[in-house]
Amino acid sequence: MEIINGVERRRQWRVEDKLRIVAEAERPGARFADVARRHEVSRSVLWMWRKQVRAGTLVAEQAPVFLPVQIMPEPVVMSGSSSAASPRSPAPCEAGSGREASQIEIVLPDGTALRVPETIGAPALRRLLSALRG
Structure with a gap:
């Protein structure tokens, strides 16, 4: 007992x-x-x-995966070029704020590029990357 x-x-x-x-x-x-x-x-x-x-409500979380990162300089845009804006220019942070949000560009081995704000949370980024891999 x-x-x-x-x-x-x-x-x-x-x-x-x-x-x-x-x-x-x-x-x-x-x-x-x-x-x-x-x-x-x-x-x-x-x-x-x-x-x-x-x-499907009780599932194991995927372990975080580390990916190789390569920091590359911004491309130089010539003033006489035909494109009006750089393809890597960040989107405005808030409408009318005049500030631009810093972005992170992730290029996967298959050439897929993903640009996200630097303030993105880890869970959201994990969901985006798993969707791209699937």
Whole structure:
């Protein structure tokens, strides 16, 4: 018999642990109740995790990937050239502000170029890069 003194707290499961336990329960021949008991998790919680995995709401995050960076000088635009503006000129930061936002240009190995403001957040940049790779 286990005697609990004090307040019992809910465990915080990492996403990787949830996915590992659900995968174990999904294996051929695995008994759902045995898997839940072995990991000391309620069967109802395990069913909820399984439902979330199948719905696509419980997914592992992709690990960040480092890409090689090469800093290149801005191209020189001749005053007598036919183009009126440099193709790398940054877009205005705010309408009417008179300031220009600094941009980061990312050129992928296949030649795809992506220009983003330097203030872009890591999650947004990660989504953009994964969309380009897919």
